Amino acid sequence: TNPLKRAADKVADALQSGPTGPEDGIPGKPGAESPSVAEPTEPREPLPPKPDQGGPATVSPTGQPTGADQARTAQSGSYLTDAQGVRRYDTDHSLKAGPRGPVLLQDHHLREKVMHFDHERIPERVVHARGAGAHGVFRSYGTAANVTKAAFLAEDVETPVFVRFSTVLGSRGSADTVRDTRGFATKFYTSEGVFDLVGNNIPVFFIQDAIKFPDVIHAGKPHPDREIPQAQSAHDTFWDFVTLHTEATHHTLWNMSDRGIPRSYRTMEGFGVHTFRLVNAAGETTLVKFHWKPRLGVHSLVWEEAQIAGGVDPDFHRRDLYDAIEAGAHPEWEFGIQTFPDTPDQTFEGIDLLDPTNIVPEELAPVQPIGLLTLNRNPTNFFAETEQVAFHVGHLVPGIDITDDPLLAGRLFSYLDTQITRLGGPNFPQIPINRPQAPVNDMLRDGFHQTAVHRGVAPYRPNSLDGGCPFTAGADMGAYIETPVRVPEAAKVREAPESFGDHYSQPRRFWLSMSPVEREHIIGAYTFELAKCYEQAIKERALQTLANIDPELCAGVAAGLGLPAPEPTEPLADVEPSPALSQVGRIWPADGRIIGIITGPDGDLDGVRAVRQEVLAGGMVPLVVAPAGGTLGDGDDALTVQRTYATARSVEFDALLVAGTPGVGADAYGARDAKAGRPTVQQATPDPRVGLLLAEAYRHGKAIGATSGGQSALEAVGIPLDAPGVVTGDTASAVLQQLTGLLGGHRVWERFPSAA
Ligand code: HDE
Numbered sequence: 001t002n003p004l005k006r007a008a009d010k011v012a013d014a015l016q017s018g019p020t021g022p023e024d025g026i027p028g029k030p031g032a033e034s035p036s037v038a039e040p041t042e043p044r045e046p047l048p049p050k051p052d053q054g055g056p057a058t059v060s061p062t063g064q065p066t067g068a069d070q071a072r073t074a075q076s077g078s079y080l081t082d083a084q085g086v087r088r089y090d091t092d093h094s095l096k097a098g099p100r101g102p103v104l105l106q107d108h109h110l111r112e113k114v115m116h117f118d119h120e121r122i123p124e125r126v127v128h129a130r131g132a133g134a135h136g137v138f139r140s141y142g143t144a145a146n147v148t149k150a151a152f153l154a155e156d157v158e159t160p161v162f163v164r165f166s167t168v169l170g171s172r173g174s175a176d177t178v179r180d181t182r183g184f185a186t187k188f189y190t191s192e193g194v195f196d197l198v199g200n201n202i203p204v205f206f207i208q209d210a211i212k213f214p215d216v217i218h219a220g221k222p223h224p225d226r227e228i229p230q231a232q233s234a235h236d237t238f239w240d241f242v243t244l245h246t247e248a249t250h251h252t253l254w255n256m257s258d259r260g261i262p263r264s265y266r267t268m269e270g271f272g273v274h275t276f277r278l279v280n281a282a283g284e285t286t287l288v289k290f291h292w293k294p295r296l297g298v299h300s301l302v303w304e305e306a307q308i309a310g311g312v313d314p315d316f317h318r319r320d321l322y323d324a325i326e327a328g329a330h331p332e333w334e335f336g337i338q339t340f341p342d343t344p345d346q347t348f349e350g351i352d353l354l355d356p357t358n359i360v361p362e363e364l365a366p367v368q369p370i371g372l373l374t375l376n377r378n379p380t381n382f383f384a385e386t387e388q389v390a391f392h393v394g395h396l397v398p399g400i401d402i403t404d405d406p407l408l409a410g411r412l413f414s415y416l417d418t419q420i421t422r423l424g425g426p427n428f429p430q431i432p433i434n435r436p437q438a439p440v441n442d443m444l445r446d447g448f449h450q451t452a453v454h455r456g457v458a459p460y461r462p463n464s465l466d467g468g469c470p471f472t473a474g475a476d477m478g479a480y481i482e483t484p485v486r487v488p489e490a491a492k493v494r495e496a497p498e499s500f501g502d503h504y505s506q507p508r509r510f511w512l513s514m515s516p517v518e519r520e521h522i523i524g525a526y527t528f529e530l531a532k533c534y535e536q537a538i539k540e541r542a543l544q545t546l547a548n549i550d551p552e553l554c555a556g557v558a559a560g561l562g563l564p565a566p567e568p569t570e571p572l573a574d575v576e577p578s579p580a581l582s583q584v585g586r587i588w589p590a591d592g593r594i595i596g597i598i599t600g601p602d603g604d605l606d607g608v609r610a611v612r613q614e615v616l617a618g619g620m621v622p623l624v625v626a627p628a629g630g631t632l633g634d635g636d637d638a639l640t641v642q643r644t645y646a647t648a649r650s651v652e653f654d655a656l657l658v659a660g661t662p663g664v665g666a667d668a669y670g671a672r673d674a675k676a677g678r679p680t681v682q683q684a685t686p687d688p689r690v691g692l693l694l695a696e697a698y699r700h701g702k703a704i705g706a707t708s709g710g711q712s713a714l715e716a717v718g719i720p721l722d723a724p725g726v727v728t729g730d731t732a733s734a735v736l737q738q739l740t741g742l743l744g745g746h747r748v749w750e751r752f753p754s755a756a
Contacts, residue, residue: 082112122387123422124172127217128183130231131166132265132318133386134325136375138188144337144370147286148278150399151478152190153370162187162433163375164389165265165317169220170231175310176317177301178231179260179525181251184270184292185391186373189437192478196395197290198415202259203271205356206248208500210410216241216248234532243541246503250357253507253549256525258300258518258583263746264320266331266592267299268292274408275353277342277401279483287340287353287403289360291367295332297588299746301651302700303524309651316651322378327621329592330376336367344486346403352499356407358506361578385433390419398475401483406496425449441470504548505573511550513577515584520754523553527560539563548572587744591619595739596643596653597732598625598690603660604707604732605633611659611732612639618740623653627662627687645689650696655703655739658694658710659732662686686713694719701725701751703742705735724750 079087088109095107103110125131142155152159166183167176182201187194206216219241222228229235233255242248254260262268270292278286301309309316324331338360340348348365351358379385392415393408402408419428425448428434443459456466473479514522526546530539539561546554547568558565579585595615599608608624615622623642624632631638643652650656686694695717697704705727706714714721721728725748727738742748749755 082109083116122424125166125422126418127168128166128185129172130170130174130176131164131183131386132321133162133164133379133389134321134331134375135377135379135385136161136163136330136373138186138335138371138373140371141369143368144278145280147280147284147288147337147339148399149281150190150195150278150397151192152188152195152397153399157191159191160189160437161373162189162385162389163373164386164391165268165321167231169233174231175314177261177306177309177314179233179255179303179306179529180231181255181260182262182265182268184268186270187389187391187395187434188397190397191438192397193438193480194395194434194436195397195400196391196393197272198391198393198411199270199272199290199292201262201268201270202251202254203269203273203289203291203359204250204254204506205273205407206242206251207245207407208247208355208357208496209406210408210414211406212245213410213414216245232532234529236533236535236538239530239533239538239542240535243538243545246545247357247500249503249545249549250507250510253510253522256529257510257514257522258302259298260525261301261303261306262317263299263301264296264324265317266321266324267294267296269294269298270333273356274405275340275346275403277403277483277485278337278339279399279401285342285401285483287342287346287348288337289340289353289365291336291338292333292373293336293367293369295334295589296591296593297586297746298583299588300583302747303521303528304696305651305700308649308696312649312651321375323621324592325375325378327592329619329621330374331592332375333373334369335371335373336369338362338365338367340365347499352497354403354405354497355500356405357500357503359578361509361576362580363576363578384431388423388428388431389433390415390423390428390431392416392419396480398478398480404485427451443470502573504545504570505575507549508573509575509578510581511553512575513579513581515582515749516754517584517749517752518582519553519556520752523556523560526553526557530557530561540566544569583746584749588746589619590740590743592621593654593743594621594623594652595736596623596625596648596656596693597659598656598662598693598710598713599632599659600627600662601632603632603662604709605637605639605660607707607732608632608639608659609637611657611736614733614736620740620743623648625693645687648689648693650693650700650702653697653702655705655743656694656697657732657735657739658690658704658706658713659735660707660709662690662710662713686716691717698723698726698751701747701749703727703739703748705729705739707732707735724748 080091081087091109091113094103094110096103138152138159138161140153140155140157140159142153144150144153145155151157164183164185166185167174167178167180168183169180170178183199184201185196185198187196207213219237220233222230223235223237233239242252272290275287275289278288280286313319321331340353340360346353348360351360353360393402393411394416396402402412420426423431426444427447427449429436430449430451443461445454445459458464458466461470461472462468475481511519511522526542530542533539540563543554543558543561543563544566546557547566548570550572551565551568555565597608597611597615599605612622612624624639625643625645625648626632626641627645629641629644631640633639690713694704694714698719703725704714704719708728708730711721711728714726719726725742727735727742729735729738
């Protein structure tokens with residue numbers, strides 16, 4: 001009765017019954033009157049999906065999954081086996097000629113185990129090696145349905161996704177909080193096949209043509225002789241490149257801004273960077289730029305925090321993403337598009353849409369929300385999912401097409417090519433995390449790591465042996481049809497268009513859009529990075545590019561380097577600021593923010609208990625910080641200590657609340673001395689580590705609160721109780737209310753010198 005099953009049976013019958021006549025509808029086989037090269041048959045029923053492409057779909061006699069099912073479950077059965085499923089009685093001792101004798105070569109288990117281990121590492125990604133991923137769901141609002149026929153963008157469609165965030169320059173084991181661009185790559189498993197949006201948290205790119213990508217990455221990666229520095233742009237070759245290729249000025253400026261050191265993956269914007277072309281059901285096209293807008297707002301670290309985190313918690317962003325998802329604080333981004341008419345010149349308000357060093361200010365083309373992304377599940381296995389996921393800008397679905405951006409063209413080659421080395425052959429789409437969730441019926445066969453057991457004999461078409469399938473679909477059956485865009489009639493050249501020559505007006509707009517604090521941070525970042533360069537000529541050339549952006553920027557950096565500020569070599573561009581580019585001055589939800597509650601055995605434990613519940617009720621995360629681990633108080637009401645004075649560091653918290661007089665740490669300063677029989681050092685109040693926690697939080701513009709008992713701790717480290725963003729109250733709850741209000745602004749910006 002099931003039409004799919006009936007059709008499948010017919011195909012199976014046709015395959016088994018051997019040569020048949022034309023009455024079977026398979027002309028071209030023996031017996032047919034006029035062999036034809038046209039499509040030999042018409043699908044009479046909806047075509048059956050090919051049998052599972054993942055491997056033999058069989059179940060073992062014991063009912064254990066094998067083949068594709070086993071690939072999904074990986075482990076089954078209760079007993080240790082080798083890779084062939086043979087149970088092993090011991091995996092801790094090699095097979096020897098007697099307990100003290102030589103190890104025997106015939107020990108298959110030893111050799112299999114060590115052989116597999118020897119090959120556990122695969123090459124890391126040549127860029128974006130360091131990353132973290134998560135599963136989620138994308139729900140479309142349907143607001144893009146007038147400009148694209150993509151099925152997953154129709155109203156209320158839910159599509160599973162996998163997202164991988166990354167840094168660009170560092171190795172797999174490098175720190176998360178380095179100054180760098182972040183990758184933001186999303187795999188949508190749509191009903192029409194996989195769509196990958198392989199974007200960044202910065203909307204522009206260093207170069208305008210993919211042919212320079214190897215060069216810019218060679219310049220950014222560690223020096224080839226000493227292999228230092230790791231995951232840093234603060235070195236000569238990077239600055240040499242970006243000052244000689246001035247098209248890099250805009251991206252570099254974004255890197256030197258707070259965007260280069262995000263607070264969390266959860267507080268990053270994402271951008272598709274290139275201009276894409278959407279196609280609707282009527283065949284009309286619209287040019288678009290894709291945006292991800294984080295619900296928590298765009299929020300960054302301050303530089304000192306980034307450096308501290310690099311040491312005390314190199315996994316800062318990875319941990320943050322994982323913990324937030326585990327805690328149920330599911331990060332969300334709204335997906336949006338800026339739309340532009342698809343005119344022959346492909347410019348908008350004078351901005352060349354094919355130049356990936358350009359943005360279009362949101363004030364000129366507002367970002368229209370088209371759906372919501374929620375990350376709600378952590379990977380089960382980092383290697384299987386986050387490491388093996390393979391994105392590709394060429395993974396497109398009907399309704400989404402490319403433009404002639406020359407940077408995009410090279411990427412369309414690179415992402416497929418790189419997987420062959422990284423994932424060991426052309427069959428990486430069969431790895432579970434990469435499998436489409438739409439039926440796959442390709443004619444690709446064999447190759448390294450082929451896990452599918454393909455049936456049939458004719459992986460070509462047309463054919464007259466495998467029931468004629470696979471059939472080709474037309475546009476009305478959901479086929480991907482390239483937009484028949486006109487190709488300009490022109491001579492073959494290796495050249496960029498003249499409009500790609502403006503390298504300073506967009507950086508100037510970015511600079512003019514920044515608040516004083518953000519400008520101060522940018523000047524600090526350039527000064528730090530250039531001061532790390534050895535070559536004087538590179539520093540001078542960098543100052544020249546800065547002079548062409550803005551004299552204040554150039555003078556600030558020149559002063560820090562102890563060099564004269566040059567005059568601009570081009571007239572300064574007359575551009576309007578784009579307020580949407582600034583991170584300061586808006587109010588965001590406090591969800592998922594982390595509140596450190598500092599207390600001790602003598603603290604107000606009832607107050608702490610109550611305030612913990614209020615923090616949780618407000619969608620935030622409370623972390624109780626006390627002198628030693630374990631619990632505070634007794635019985636059922638005992639409070640679990642989540643951070644000790646030894647393990648807490650300011651970077652982890654968005655706000656601190658001192659509830660009662662902090663206690664004195666038991667390990668480094670007291671118990672150890674006492675244990676060793678040494679006289680205990682006279683304790684300062686508060687514990688020096690609490691002092692450091694408070695002083696850093698204050699310096700980094702974080703909200704700080706204290707109950708009456710805790711105020712002395714603030715005063716002891718010189719924090720004025722009437723300073724901006726410092727709040728007090730009788731109870732912890734009263735303090736929390738004020739802290740939550742302050743969190744909306746992300747930081748207490750007034751505390752930074754430029755705001756004074
Ligand atoms: Fe990539 N890029 N890229 N890139 N890129 C890779 O693909 C490349 C560019 C981006 O989490 C590689 O599978 C070229 C822009 C992300 O797995 C490689 C050019 C943007 C990721 C590659 C660019 C990106 C990559 C390395 C210049 C933002 C990580 C491993 C034309 C729009 C994806 C891999 C993940 C990864 C090539 C420029 C984003 C080598 C040739 C522009 C987020 O194929």
